[in-house]
Every structure is written in structure tokens, then in C-alpha cells.
Amino acid sequence: MRFTVLHKGDSGRARLGEIITPHGRFETPVFMPVGTQGSVKAVSPQDLDGAGVKILLANTYHLYLRPGHKVIERLGGLHRFMGWRGSILTDSGGFQVYSLARLRTITEEGVTFQSHLDGSKHFLGPLEAVAIQEALGADIMMAFDECAPYPADYGYVRDSVKRTSSWARKCLEAKTNEAQALFGIVQGGVYLNLRERSATELVAMNFDGYALGGLSVGEDGQTRQQVIRETMKFLPEEKPVYLMGVGKPQDILDAVNHGVDMFDCVLPTRNARNGTLFTSHGQMVIKNAGYADDDRPIDENCRCFTCSQFSRAYLRHLFMAKELLAYRLNTIHNIHFFTNFMDEIRQAMREDRLAWYYADFLERQGSECPVS
Amino acid sequence: MRFTVLHKGDSGRARLGEIITPHGRFETPVFMPVGTQGSVKAVSPQDLDGAGVKILLANTYHLYLRPGHKVIERLGGLHRFMGWRGSILTDSGGFQVYSLARLRTITEEGVTFQSHLDGSKHFLGPLEAVAIQEALGADIMMAFDECAPYPADYGYVRDSVKRTSSWARKCLEAKTNEAQALFGIVQGGVYLNLRERSATELVAMNFDGYALGGLSVGEDGQTRQQVIRETMKFLPEEKPVYLMGVGKPQDILDAVNHGVDMFDCVLPTRNARNGTLFTSHGQMVIKNAGYADDDRPIDENCRCFTCSQFSRAYLRHLFMAKELLAYRLNTIHNIHFFTNFMDEIRQAMREDRLAWYYADFLERQGSECPVS
Numbered sequence: 001m002r003f004t005v006l007h008k009g010d011s012g013r014a015r016l017g018e019i020i021t022p023h024g025r026f027e028t029p030v031f032m033p034v035g036t037q038g039s040v041k042a043v044s045p046q047d048l049d050g051a052g053v054k055i056l057l058a059n060t061y062h063l064y065l066r067p068g069h070k071v072i073e074r075l076g077g078l079h080r081f082m083g084w085r086g087s088i089l090t091d092s093g094g095f096q097v098y099s100l101a102r103l104r105t106i107t108e109e110g111v112t113f114q115s116h117l118d119g120s121k122h123f124l125g126p127l128e129a130v131a132i133q134e135a136l137g138a139d140i141m142m143a144f145d146e147c148a149p150y151p152a153d154y155g156y157v158r159d160s161v162k163r164t165s166s167w168a169r170k171c172l173e174a175k176t177n178e179a180q181a182l183f184g185i186v187q188g189g190v191y192l193n194l195r196e197r198s199a200t201e202l203v204a205m206n207f208d209g210y211a212l213g214g215l216s217v218g219e220d221g222q223t224r225q226q227v228i229r230e231t232m233k234f235l236p237e238e239k240p241v242y243l244m245g246v247g248k249p250q251d252i253l254d255a256v257n258h259g260v261d262m263f264d265c266v267l268p269t270r271n272a273r274n275g276t277l278f279t280s281h282g283q284m285v286i287k288n289a290g291y292a293d294d295d296r297p298i299d300e301n302c303r304c305f306t307c308s309q310f311s312r313a314y315l316r317h318l319f320m321a322k323e324l325l326a327y328r329l330n331t332i333h334n335i336h337f338f339t340n341f342m343d344e345i346r347q348a349m350r351e352d353r354l355a356w357y358y359a360d361f362l363e364r365q366g367s368e369c370p371v372s
Numbered sequence: 373m374r375f376t377v378l379h380k381g382d383s384g385r386a387r388l389g390e391i392i393t394p395h396g397r398f399e400t401p402v403f404m405p406v407g408t409q410g411s412v413k414a415v416s417p418q419d420l421d422g423a424g425v426k427i428l429l430a431n432t433y434h435l436y437l438r439p440g441h442k443v444i445e446r447l448g449g450l451h452r453f454m455g456w457r458g459s460i461l462t463d464s465g466g467f468q469v470y471s472l473a474r475l476r477t478i479t480e481e482g483v484t485f486q487s488h489l490d491g492s493k494h495f496l497g498p499l500e501a502v503a504i505q506e507a508l509g510a511d512i513m514m515a516f517d518e519c520a521p522y523p524a525d526y527g528y529v530r531d532s533v534k535r536t537s538s539w540a541r542k543c544l545e546a547k548t549n550e551a552q553a554l555f556g557i558v559q560g561g562v563y564l565n566l567r568e569r570s571a572t573e574l575v576a577m578n579f580d581g582y583a584l585g586g587l588s589v590g591e592d593g594q595t596r597q598q599v600i601r602e603t604m605k606f607l608p609e610e611k612p613v614y615l616m617g618v619g620k621p622q623d624i625l626d627a628v629n630h631g632v633d634m635f636d637c638v639l640p641t642r643n644a645r646n647g648t649l650f651t652s653h654g655q656m657v658i659k660n661a662g663y664a665d666d667d668r669p670i671d672e673n674c675r676c677f678t679c680s681q682f683s684r685a686y687l688r689h690l691f692m693a694k695e696l697l698a699y700r701l702n703t704i705h706n707i708h709f710f711t712n713f714m715d716e717i718r719q720a721m722r723e724d725r726l727a728w729y730y731a732d733f734l735e736r737q738g739s740e741c742p743v744s
Contacts, residue, residue: 038689042696045681067664067689075667075685083681292439295447309417309455313447317410317439324414327696 001140001181001208003028003240003261009349013232013259016349019055019240021087021139022179023079026054027346028240028261031252031338032089033269037062038072038082041269042327043335045084050305051332052339055087055139057264060132061096064124065115069135077137089264090138091244092129092171092185094145095213106146108163126170134177142211143171145185150218157189165201172205181208183242189214190223192230199234209240212260216245224251228258235259249278249341249365253358256345268338272330275319278337282365284312286330291316304336305329373512373553373580375400375612375633381721385604385631388721391427391612393459393511394551395451398426399718400612400633403624403710404461405641409434410444410454413641414699415707417456422677423704424711427459427511429636432504433468436496437487441507449509461636462510463616464501464543464557466517467585478518480535498542506549514583515543517557522590529561537573544577553580555614561586562595564602571606581612584632588617596623600630621650621713621737625730628717640706645699647691650709654737656684658702663688676708677701 006027007016017028033040033048036059040048048056058078063069072081078088094111097104101113101122110125129144144167146160164187175182184202188194202210212231215224228243235241242262243255252263268278277284279299284291286298297307298315306315306329318326348357378399379388389400405412405420407428412420420428430450435441444453450460466483469476473485473494482497501516516539518532536559547554556574560566574582584603587596600615607613614634615627624635640650649656651671656663658670669679670687678687678701690698720729 037693037695038686039693039695039697044697044700066693067685071665071685074665075683081683081686081689083686293443293446311447311453313439313443314410314453314455317453321409321411321438323409323411324696324699325411325416328416328700 003209005237007350009352009354012257014257014349014354015259016346017240017261021181023085023087023139024054026087029256029342029345030055030262031342032057032262032264033335034264034266035082037066038078042273042331045082047328047332048084048335051336052343053086053335055089056084057089057091058136059096060090060093060129060136061100063136064093064132065117069132073135079137087139089140090133090136090142092142092144093124093132095147097124098147108166110144126167127174130171130174134180138180140181140183140209143168143182143184143207145187145213147214147217148187148189150189152189154191157191157194161188161194161198164198168202169205183207183209183211185211185213186231187214190219190227192227195227195231196234199231203234203236207239209242210235211242211244213244215243216247225254228255228260232259250362253345253361257354268334269331272334273327275330277330278334280364286312286316286319298333302333302336304333306333375581377609379722381724381726384629386629386721386726387631388718389612389633393553395457395459395511396426398459401628401714401717402427402634403714404429404634404636405707406636406638407454409438410450414645414703417454419700419704420707423708424715425458425707427461428456429461429463430508431468432462432465432501432508433472435508436465436504437489441504445507451509459511461512462505462508462514464514464516465496465504466501467519469496470519480538482516498539499546502543502546506552510552512553512555512581515540515554515556515579517559517585519586519589520559520561522561524561526563529563529566533560533566533570536570540574541577555579555581555583557583557585558603559586562591562599564599567599567603568606571603575606575608579611581614582607583614583616585616587615588619593623597626600627600632604631622734625717625733629726640710641703644702644706647702649702650706652736658684658688658691670705674705674708676705678705
């Protein structure tokens with residue numbers, strides 16, 4: 001993987017960059033839709049391509065449990081298995097082990113847990129996480145970390161930072177494939193000196209990139225902003241920074257301003273399936289009766305497949321009638337909204353007007369949603 | 373609508389034909405996927421196009437209740453509403469009133485019933501059925517009929533044939549749009565003399581085509597065959613014949629042999645969502661463990677989008693993981709199987725080898741399903 005800063009913005013640490021992986025080139029800041037089980041819910045790889053997606057995230061925990069990384073490896077890796085030609089980042093499995101699995105026991109070697117699917121017993125540690133991600137063939141792998149809960153007391157978070165650093169070193173040592181990049185994950189909760197310690201220790205190990213983990217887990221927005229801003233000071237400018245699980249358009253803009261390059265979140269896909277659509281004027285709840293007779297596309301400024309073919313009235317009907325097509329069309333639109341949003345951010349940086357874009361975006365989002 | 377017999381087959385009454393509607397030309401025998409609520413479940417109009425679909429069926433009853441035919445009319449008709457450029461046949465609503473709605477009361481004017489959605493009270497008769505179908509803008513409309521239950525005694529079926537003829541005449545009189553064709557529906561249950569009476573009365577009214585209704589409602593296959601064969605004798609060769617709700621590939625072949633031109637059935641779409649896939653060697657249950665490691669497409673002879681892009685292993689994984697993409701990919705394949713099956717039937721007729729095709733098809737379908 002190669003990361004290059006193409007242009008530094010006029011605002012904060014924001015920068016325009018590019019990442020080249022064995023599966024192509026894309027510019028940063030970039031948003032990665034979430035393909036949990038080897039499928040971005042409700043859409044096909046062709047739909048993702050059409051919506052401008054260049055890289056997606058897949059979950060190691062889910063694919064390890066089902067269908068199993070060995071199966072995927074035998075079938076030629078995750079790209080071939082799911083028919084996706086773009087880049088793939090896999091998480092380490094850690095987050096799901098803490099949030100989904102049952103009966104966890106954490107030791108210095110890793111975590112013993114029970115599958116949320118069938119209660120079967122499993123062990124995941126740094127060595128296993130790297131082996132699984134290598135079998136999946138991810139372009140970018142994540143080191144196995146411990147994501148402390150929120151709130152958590154200082155002592156607990158300090159120990160988890162220590163463990164995360166130790167596991168990170170083991171991941172680097174376990175890695176066998178040069179073609180796959182490995183990112184370290186900075187932990188430390190909301191304790192700035194622990195964030196500093198975590199970042200400094202990981203940077204000393206020289207990862208291909210760094211992620212900010214353990215955020216968007218319940219802390220307030222201002223605290224999150226502060227943690228991001230302060231942590232960025234300890235991360236090298238020549239490596240990409242990935243803010244895990246974020247998020248909302250405004251949070252992405254704030255983080256871009258702090259120098260973050262990569263994002264993932266289930267927001268566009270999950271909201272799509274709930275009938276909440278992103279538009280240049282704010283969110284639209286498609287089931288509202290006002291759309292029953294509305295022949296316009298979701299967003300008249302949008303060029304996605306859904307907006308080019310279907311009306312709000314039809315999308316509302318599909319959603320009310322629980323037709324499966326609703327989930328696909330809504331998801332295509334929401335993903336396109338995010339890729340287009342990132343396009344606009346990069347274009348604004350290229351033209352040194354990110355601050356103006358930011359202000360304009362907020363104003364538009366606050367404006368009335370165009371209900372007929 | 374214009375129907376032309378292009379070629380008479382070597383076998384039975386089978387014929388190759390073409391139908392031209394305001395939305396295009398297609399050859400018969402033809403299979404129509406079912407788009408109950410203005411969407412063929414799990415797929416888009418583009419998917420249907422890609423699978424070779426030229427005409428689909430939509431349900432008057434469902435669209436009348438939700439979103440309402442007036443809404444669809446204001447939005448430019450059903451084609452525009454759902455983004456489908458091909459032809460559309462709508463049923464009369466009768467069948468669903470008898471099978472889905474609650475608290476039905478049948479009079480000479482029509483049927484009073486309660487919506488299966490919210491219990492609201494409605495009335496549907498011949499005048500209403502035509503008005504709704506005209507509002508929807510169907511290329512081919514169906515006369516409002518009474519589909520007698522099975523079994524039903526002779527007296528009941530005789531009265532329902534009488535009512536169906538009376539309603540058919542009212543439908544013809546109510547029709548205002550020359551561009552929309554109207555088919556009469558032959559009823560009469562399993563009583564051959566009532567089928568003759570129904571067919572003779574409808575033919576005297578000179579419909580654009582004739583449908584065989586009240587079949588596939590519980591009678592055995594041999595009885596159905598006999599009813600079809602005997603009824604065909606009373607239908608004119610120059611009009612298309614549509615066998616409603618059929619069906620299974622072998623039943624389609626049998627009916628084609630008797631001279632039937634049009635078919636509809638939920639089988640390909642419903643089976644797709646249940647994970648049962650049609651192949652040239654019989655049905656495949658995709659969840660079978662044998663497919664977990666199987667890198668081949670569903671059917672190596674199939675040229676559908678799904679088979680060109682995805683393996684059995686991936687489709688099995690999607691189905692086991694309940695990923696929405698599974699339903700779409702399976703549906704595309706099954707619909708393509710049916711359009712390709714009809715292509716093959718027409719090609720066989722063109723080459724005067726339908727009987728050979730029939731024998732070969734049965735042999736292939738009986739053969740082992742290619743589990744690895």
C-alpha cells in the first residue's frame with residue numbers, strides 16, 4: 001500500500017491524499033461502506049461501483065464465524081468470493097468480540113468468547129486476527145486491539161492500552177504478506193495522556209497507517225473532537241489516519257479538518273433500510289405521507305441510479321409495501337450521497353475552500369427538507 | 373394489441389406467435405413474472421430487462437388498495453410509476469378478492485369485501501375493475517370474473533359461469549381506451565360442459581384474447597390437462613390464450629402443446645426467496661452444505677447476471693446469512709431460467725422439434741442435480 005499526500009488544505013490539518021493498493025487507487029479523505037458479512041447489505045458489487053465506492057470494510061469476526069476464513073481462502077480470497085474488484089479493509093475482529101460475542105475472557109494472549117450465532121467457543125488473539133485477515137486477502141488489515149467500554153476508569157483503560165500495544169507488536173511480527181498493509185489502532189478512551197501513550201508506542205512500531213479506535217462508543221461529541229485533535233498531534237503526517245465507526249456527515253467534516261483520511265460507518269446503509277435518506281438539504285423520512293404523490297427524485301441534485309430512475313412516490317410505496325427493492329434503491333442512494341459528499345470535500349480541499357464548504361454544508365443541512 | 377401466429381408447430385396445437393402492444397413486441401409462448409405490488413419482488417426493472425423479460429403481470433387488487441390507482445394515474449400510469457418500459461398485463465382483482473380479502477359478499481353487481489391490509493370496506497365489480505385497469509394503463513386488461521373455489525358443486529360453478537359472462541359483457545361495455553386490450557376469462561371449474569359454455573359465450577363477445585381461469589386451485593394435474601385440452605377446442609386460433617397462474621416448467625410445456633400462448637406464476641420469484649433455484653438439471657436447494665465450497669455458478673449453462681458473477685458458495689453464504697442480496701441474485705437467476713426456457717420452447721417450435729425438446733427437457737430435469 002502506498003499513501004501520498006497530494007495537497008494540504010487551507011484549514012486545520014486537512015489534507016488531500018491518495019492510497020494505492022493491489023486493488024486500485026483512490027483519493028482520501030475516503031468513506032468506506034460496511035460489508036459486514038461479505039456483502040454491503042442490500043446491494044451488489046456492481047451497485048457499489050456505480051455509486052463510486054473504491055474501498056469497503058468487511059468484518060473479520062463475522063467472516064471468521066461464517067462462512068469461515070478457510071473457506072474464503074480456498075475460494076480465492078474475499079475479493080473473488082464476493083465479486084468485488086476494489087479495495088477491502090478488514091477490521092481485526094476485536095470490536096465485535098467485545099460488542100457481540102458472549103462470555104468473553106481476556107488474557108494477555110487474546111480473547112476466548114462464544115459465537116453470537118450458535119454459542120460455539122472460539123479464541124481470537126493477535127496471531128489469529130492476522131492469520132484470518134491474511135486468509136481473507138484484505139488490502140488493509142487492522143491490528144488486534146482492545147476497545148475499552150465507555151465509560152471505563154483510568155486503570156482499566158491504561159491496562160487495555162498496554163495490552164493493545166503488546167498485541168500490535170505481535171500482529172506486526174505475525175504478518176507474512178508484504179502486499180497487505182497493517183494499521184495500528186490507537187486506544188486510550190477519553191484520557192488524553194493514554195491516547196498519547198498509545199499513539200507514541202504504535203508509531204514507534206512503524207505501521208502502514210493508524211486508526212483511532214474506541215470512539216463513537218457513547219462519549220459526547222465535544223470530547224470526541226478533543227480526543228481526535230489531541231491524538232493527531234502524535235501521528236506522523238506521512239501515514240494515513242482512519243477514524244473507525246464515524247459517521248455522521250458533520251462528524252466526518254470535523255475529523256477531515258483534524259487531518260483524518262479514512263472513515264467507515266453503517267449509517268448510510270442502516271438508515272437506508274429504515275427509510276431515512278440523506279439529501280443535500282438534510283435527511284428525508286421516505287414514509288412521510290407528503291411523498292405519496294411526489295414525482296420528484298429523492299434529491300434533485302443527485303445523480304445516483306435511484307434518483308435517475310425512481311420517484312419519491314414510488315420509493316415511498318415500495319417502503320410502505322415492504323418490497324425488497326426499497327432497501328436496495330435506498331441503499332444505493334445513501335451510499336452515493338456519502339461518496340459524493342467525500343468527492344465534494346476533496347474538491348473543496350483542492351480549491352482551498354474547505355472552510356467555505358463546511359459552512360455551506362451546515363447551512364444546507366439545516367434548511368428545510370424539501371417535502372412537497 | 374396485435375397478435376399474429378408466426379408458425380404452427382409439429383406437435384398438437386402449439387404455435388409460435390407475436391404480440392405487439394403500445395410498449396413493444398414480444399414472441400409467444402411467453403412467461404410473465406409477477407409484480408404484485410408494482411415490483412417484481414427483489415428485482416428492479418433493469419434486472420428484468422437483463423433477464424429477458426418483455427411483459428410482466430401486476431395485481432389490480434393490490435395496487436388498488438396501495439398506493440391506489442388514482443395516485444398511480446396522477447403519476448403517469450403504472451409503467452412510469454415503476455419505471456418499466458416493457459408491457460404490462462393486469463389481472464382483474466377478482467382472484468385476490470376471493471383468496472385474500474375478508475368478508476366477501478357477491479351480488480350481480482360485483483363483490484363487497486374488506487381489505488386484507490386494514491379491514492376497510494371496498495366494492496369491486498366489472499365497471500370498477502376496468503376503470504382501475506384503465507387508470508393503471510395496462511397494455512392488457514382482464515375482465516372481472518368469479519373464480520369458483522375447488523372443489524365446488526355443479527350448481528355453484530354454473531351460476532359463477534353465468535355471472536362471469538354477465539360481468540365480461542359489462543367490462544367490454546365499460547372499456548373506453550382502444551389502446552388497452554381486454555381478455556375474457558373462461559371459468560367452469562372441472563366441468564367440461566360449463567367450460568364449453570363459458571368459452572362459447574365469451575368468444576361470442578369477441579375479446580382481444582382469452583384466459584383460462586380457475587385452474588391450479590387444487591385440482592389434480594390430469595384433470596387440469598383435460599380441462600385445458602377440451603376448452604381450447606372452443607377458443608379461436610387467431611386470439612392469444614393465457615393460462616393463469618401456471619406454473620411449473622413441465623405444466624407450461626404441456627399447455628404450450630395444447631396451444632397456450634401466455635403464462636404467469638410466482639414460482640420463480642417465490643422459490644428464489646426460499647433458496648430453491650431452477651437449473652437445466654432440476655432444482656437446486658442452495659442452502660445444502662455441499663455448496664459451501666463450490667466455486668461453480670448455479671448452472672454452468674446459464675448466462676444470467678448471477679451465474680456470470682457469483683459462485684454457489686457465495687450464494688449459499690448470502691442465503692445462510694440472510695443477506696438481502698441473496699434474494700435479488702436468486703430471483704434474477706430464476707426469472708432468467710424461465711425466459712430462457714420459453715426462448716428454447718419457441719426455438720424448438722421454429723425448428724419443428726418441440727416433441728424432442730419436451731422429451732429432452734424431462735430427461736434433463738429428472739437427472740441428478742449437480743451437487744459437488
